[in-house]
């Protein structure tokens with residue numbers, strides 16, 4: 339997978355050099371390229387923003403530098419077309435399901451905005467050439483989209499074959515498609531079996547895989563009921579025993 343990020347703060351994406359994503363890049367599983375938006379602003383101050391039409395606070399990111407930056411990354415007559423992801427509080431929710439979908443894309447291009455956002459015409463113009471998703475990582479406002487890019491790149495990269503040491507752990511993720519869809523992951527334990535007077539649940543030491551699986555699902559249902567009752571509403575009645583729902 340190729341990932342391009344255009345930003346006025348490409349240094350904000352430095353964490354993509356370390357840990358899981360850094361190792362994936364070193365293994366050649368991920369090709370991450372960072373681009374400075376200001377390189378496409380040719381006035382003496384390399385200006386990328388201006389006052390908003392219609393008035394109001396803040397500044398809006400100008401269309402010309404962004405259009406030039408996106409076309410420099412993905413020339414209209416070039417080979418292949420990226421999927422453009424624009425982080426914004428007003429976007430569709432970023433979910434594990436969307437992360438799985440994006441992990442199947444060969445090329446993602448992220449356009450994190452600063453200020454009050456990017457002139458709308460940039461999105462409309464790009465949509466004539468590539469798929470554009472405006473995506474929110476949560477119901478809050480950040481100073482810029484770079485942090486959202488870090489979140490999305492990590493969530494997507496860990497799903498790529500060969501990135502995680504144990505591909506099985508993706509299957510049991512919270513929200514993972516399949517058995518865990520709409521369920522939070524339950525508690526986890528490791529050695530020692532007793533620590534500060536607290537014992538590991540005996541079922542986890544039993545070696546009874548069926549009982550362990552049932553216990554884990556029960557714990558997932560309980561944690562979901564406690565922390566995200568809204569998710570339980572999405573589960574079909576067949577998934578959740580009435581007793582568990584009331585738990």
Ligand SMILES: NC(=O)c1ccno1
Nearest residue numbers: 425426427474475480
């Ligand atoms: N909530 C978000 O995804 C976001 C992106 C930029 N600012 O906030």
